[in-house]
Amino acid sequence: MLARLLVTCMLLVALLTGCTSYLPPGSVPISPLSEQNVKVVTIPLPAISANPNEGITYGALAAFLLHNDKDEVCTLLAPQVNYNDLYGTTGTVYGAYYPSRDRSYEWNISQSAKINFDYELRLRDQTLMDKKLELNAFLYTFADGSARFYGFQDSKKQMETNYADQETGFTVTAGYPLPFDHTQVVFGERLRIVDIDPGAVTSVPYILPRFANVPGVHGFVAHAQSLGVVYNTLDSNTMPTTGIRLKVSIDNNAQALGGSADYRHYDTEVKGYLPLMDARFISVARFEYSQTLGEDVPFLERSSLGGENTLRGYGRNRFIDSSFLLLNLEERIRLFRWELFGVTADWEMAPFIDLGSVMTSLVEANSRAFQFNPGLGLRAVIRPNIVGRIDVGVGKEGPAVFVGLGYPF
Template identity: 60%
Template sequence: MHRISFIIIILGMSLLTACTTMVPRERLPYPLTDESFGDPVKVVTIPLPVIATSPNEGAILGGLTAFLLHNDRDEVNTLIAPQVNFNENFGTTFSLYGAFFPLPSRNWEFNLSKSTNVNEDYEVKFRDKTLLDGKLETTAFLYKFSDGSARFYGFQSDSRQENETNYADKEYGITAGVGYDIARNFQILFGERFRRVSIKEGAVEKVPSIHDLFTEGQVPGITGFTTHAQKLSLIFNTLDSRDMPTRGLFAKATFETSSELLGSDVDYNHYEVELKGYLPLNEARYISVARFAYNQTLGNKVPFLERSILGGETTLRGYGRNRFIDSSYLLCNLEERIRLFRWSVFDVTTDWEVAPFIDLGAVMESLDQARKSSFEFNPGIGFRAVVRPNIVGRVDIGVGSEGPAVFVGLGYPF
């Protein structure tokens, strides 16, 4: 949910200044450092402009300073990034992002963000896979946010641009999971999810409010809803890295159920299948990446934000988040990650990548109603700076039928 719009990597590098300092470890207490750090600690300080835009939010301008703390193996184990930016809809936003990688199998991150108008975001994520000789994996995500840029156009793939509406998506909740490796490359995962959503007036005054065009009868959940769901997944994974894979396969089949008996407003089920593949060439200078996904939601009066959704920085990158909503979707992402060069900038070794991509997807009531005319074709190109083993900054530019979209953020899209 956070968009710590923390890198415009390709643009304006000549304008950036940075420095490397050696700081006594006693001045950087836990969790900034731990026993994996030497003394003194190498800290690379990088000021960066924030120049971002998206179909929902519009232009964002500002700046941040990234502090990269290196352990005794000269790997970035801690990232801290305070940021200030401005947007015409949200006013001035102050945020603080942190990511911590104490072990290859343990990491956590937080984001604290507050705008002068509507928007706020408070998140904590945690992952650990050190228990039971590395066979048990636990994850948790605790959040509270308000997004005043949210959009709704109606259901189905032919929802019209002239029906665009705005609202503030106010949520709090928690998602937790426990996975166990039942065999080589196989994991079974049990998950629990609680979500409380309120739909309020948005921050984009030039776009009509969702309550002006739609009613609860037309759009279930438009007055808010509660979800308490349980999930079961079976995962097959041969990837060589969780966060920065260069080779291997990943397949996941998921069933999730939401029940009124356990606190949800409505009974419904989710079914999802996802397949990802990574094929490296020329010592991983070229990595061909493909993802295929199918999602189905079954139930009556399912809240609109609990249905199958496409659009945004990880699905259809030619559109804003949640652009297409219905009871099911089909999605295909193809991407070629090309390492242009490896360069040490500010004492940080970075892989500079370009990634042409194609996103193809459609929403529909059910799979048998999929039509060729329903699919959206989004070509585009991405630019990435990769600091191994755990940090990716990216800019993705996608083109849809309603124009281009630019997304800036952290991590690979898939």
């Protein structure tokens, strides 16, 4: 009860201390903001999260929302400071720039006192070649000292181990339309360099003594090319309210091109959005099947479930094997539309069910191994670009709370 009261008080203080200000032309050195008075809405917020891998994190952030001449939020800057018992104090600056609906840039700079760091740059551009070419690029380096591995298949809690997952790499994809309505072919290239080091959780055994013979536990390199076909009728790629999206893809990793082993990923995903009552209610469903084939496949390159975007009742990569089946059902309910400091936000509640299982192959699927995660999400949606969310999922090992940006799918 005391914790709930404290959080409520912090939210009220945040809402009361927010403000709107204006910067003169030339203060923001990016077009078109450099040529106009820029409205800046500043909202301080508490940042509290808890998940099975990291435990509880406490902190605060200030969200600076910069508006263009159409009074749309086109730039977000969010410095944050938080504390976690595993990593100590962490400083983070997240930024996003949306010059148009067809182009966006995102970056994240985060450094902890112990082990953890995260540096990311993401680009999306749909303006190339008369808007025929869709380009996505993601460059990253990070370290996560709370990573877990439990073994393969229906892994048991008592087999839990910890390690620090340190990765550097990039992913680039390019989509081009095919001569069929709403259909494009997608080519991709990715590089992933992984080091496995001692983690931050001293109460859990280190991965190497228990799983020393598992491929990838001494580090690995993945260098893969992908080919996919996408059928997409969504009304928006970032905040869809209606339509379907179907993707079928193959991803091939080869030793000849620098990878640690030869293997392939096959993936099929379909997502559907059905609006009701003028989009006051949006029924959302996602089904995904993934299969990994090959010898000596690194454990982090296999099919995995768990975390904020798949099974939300468990930590990231809780279940790993050569294949998975996943079903997510979610009802996004707009509770009310509220204008605060000149920013119009839709406040949503989203009850959800996540159902999924890993397996060696599809023919070996066992209904008793499926994980059933009911939960509830709370979302603040600032159209056309920004979604803040809190998802609380409940699995067999207890509840998990995830806080972040963007819809889970």
